[in-house]
Amino acid sequence: MAATCWVKLVSKMKPSIALTFDDGPNGVATRSIVDILKSKNVPAAFFCIGSRIEKDPKTVRYVNDHGFSVANHSWRHSFYLPVQSLSAMRDELHRTSELLQTITGRPPSLFRPPHGFCTPRLVSAAQQERLEIIGWSVDPQDYYTDNAQLIVERIVKQAHDGGIILLHDGLHDGFRAKQLADRKGTIEALPLVIDALREKGYDFVVLDQLPRMSHWTSHLFPTEPKTK
Numbered sequence: 001m002a003a004t005c006w007v008k009l010v011s012k013m014k015p016s017i018a019l020t021f022d023d024g025p026n027g028v029a030t031r032s033i034v035d036i037l038k039s040k041n042v043p044a045a046f047f048c049i050g051s052r053i054e055k056d057p058k059t060v061r062y063v064n065d066h067g068f069s070v071a072n073h074s075w076r077h078s079f080y081l082p083v084q085s086l087s088a089m090r091d092e093l094h095r096t097s098e099l100l101q102t103i104t105g106r107p108p109s110l111f112r113p114p115h116g117f118c119t120p121r122l123v124s125a126a127q128q129e130r131l132e133i134i135g136w137s138v139d140p141q142d143y144y145t146d147n148a149q150l151i152v153e154r155i156v157k158q159a160h161d162g163g164i165i166l167l168h169d170g171l172h173d174g175f176r177a178k179q180l181a182d183r184k185g186t187i188e189a190l191p192l193v194i195d196a197l198r199e200k201g202y203d204f205v206v207l208d209q210l211p212r213m214s215h216w217t218s219h220l221f222p223t224e225p226k227t228k
């Protein structure tokens, strides 16, 4: 009995961290990431863009069939989404959720705003579409680099208990989007990141298993005054 309690206590004390991938589906790159995660037995969530799902539903099915979470990342990934009308926002989210449901058999429950830009109106739209907003707290900026070593170093440096790591299996926009479309650096970095964080004692968990922390959404509202 005492041993069981001790095991439970030790496992609870292990720091937890979650992996997330944005801007897919992206064909071979997404599948390669799924295969690495599967071989390492690590969970992850994929935040997919509706217009890309429409062009590549097979890859979303691949992600889902391998047991990974598939979530909503808007339909067009527009910079202007946070300032659109409530009905336009809801339409973006609804279309994406509906399409995901036809592929996975269930509606997604999570939404990450494109570029991490958010407004109170977008929060309302997400609530009305029954989506929980998810941010991140570890950003190695793999949208600017394919240097695997740099990506690993940045993640290990920023990692913390309860952290959410932002990576990209696709790149929708940005000045290096075309150049980095094959996601070579991220794919090369992924097994190294998993090994390095496990060595530091981290447990990879699904987002639902992380404690609800302020950083989930607080960085989405950088101008909001801090309350105690």
Ligand SMILES: [Zn+2]
Pocket (backbone or CB within 6 Å): 022, 023, 073, 077, 114, 115, 172
């Ligand atoms: Zn994105």
